[in-house]
Amino acid sequence: MEIRIMKEIMEGNDKLAGENRKFFEDNNITAVNIMASPGAGKTSLIMNIIGILKDQKKISVIEGDIASSIDAEKIEKEGITALQINTGGGCHLDANVIKLSVEDLALQKDTLLFIENVGNLICPSAFDLGETLKMVIASVPEGHDKPFKYISMFEAADVIVLSKKDLLPYIDFDKEAFYKGIRAVNQKAPVFEISSKTGEGVKELVDWLVEG
Numbered sequence: 565m566e567i568r569i570m571k572e573i574m575e576g577n578d579k580l581a582g583e584n585r586k587f588f589e590d591n592n593i594t595a596v597n598i599m600a601s602p603g604a605g606k607t608s609l610i611m612n613i614i615g616i617l618k619d620q621k622k623i624s625v626i627e628g629d630i631a632s633s634i635d636a637e638k639i640e641k642e643g644i645t646a647l648q649i650n651t652g653g654g655c656h657l658d659a660n661v662i663k664l665s666v667e668d669l670a671l672q673k674d675t676l677l678f679i680e681n682v683g684n685l686i687c688p689s690a691f692d693l694g695e696t697l698k699m700v701i702a703s704v705p706e707g708h709d710k711p712f713k714y715i716s717m718f719e720a721a722d723v724i725v726l727s728k729k730d731l732l733p734y735i736d737f738d739k740e741a742f743y744k745g746i747r748a749v750n751q752k753a754p755v756f757e758i759s760s761k762t763g764e765g766v767k768e769l770v771d772w773l774v775e776g
């Protein structure tokens with residue numbers, strides 16, 4: 565019996581991630597890997613960003629979900645090309661799936677590519693996709709303790725978003741503790757506080773994405 569060990573699988577993934585990274589760099593594509601819990605507001609934030617940027621930037625979206633095409637349909641209603649990936653139970657996207665998706669999308673130069681990863685705060689952080697940036701979203705209703713519990717996710721982030729800011733008055737969310745948890749594992753990533761419901765903070769994040 566042949567046993568595949570995790571190290572071999574990860575090496576295979578890293579090789580393909582390297583190819584993706586080169587493709588993105590060669591074509592000036594900014595690929596943003598968005599990771600968060602289910603329901604944290606990934607799709608809502610992508611739609612808000614599309615609303616601000618669609619007249620000035622080429623945007624494409626890869627939607628990763630265990631099942632359904634609900635998110636890709638929402639994005640396509642905004643007039644943006646979206647490719648839905650169903651992992652059929654898999655808890656993350658990997659570099660191979662991104663490579664195939666990028667070929668299917670026939671991405672043009674200078675595109676801003678959002679990759680909505682499968683909703684969970686564990687597996688996606690272990691798989692390099694070759695992305696330009698890892699964005700981690702934590703929403704107010706999830707509670708301020710998440711950075712203390714899902715360390716590798718917050719450690720891996722290049723940018724962190726606190727979403728559903730409009731719910732702060734209704735939920736016991738200790739912002740000071742949240743930032744303490746982040747800074748214990750990640751001193752560099754900027755943190756943007758946003759609401760996709762009111763639009764607050766989204767413009768600042770968009771400016772950072774475009775200029776950064």
Ligand SMILES: Nc1nc2c(ncn2[C@@H]2O[C@H](COP(=O)(O)OP(=O)(O)O)[C@@H](O)[C@H]2O)c(=O)[nH]1
Binds near residue numbers: 605727761
């Ligand atoms: N109050 C509030 N609700 C939000 C916000 N962003 C998303 N939601 C709601 O949260 C739910 C999950 O959002 P969605 O974007 O689908 O999350 P995803 O599963 O991470 O893609 C939906 O009912 C959204 O309307 C926000 O900023 N404020």
Ligand SMILES: [Mg+2]
Binds near residue numbers: 680
């Ligand atoms: Mg979604």
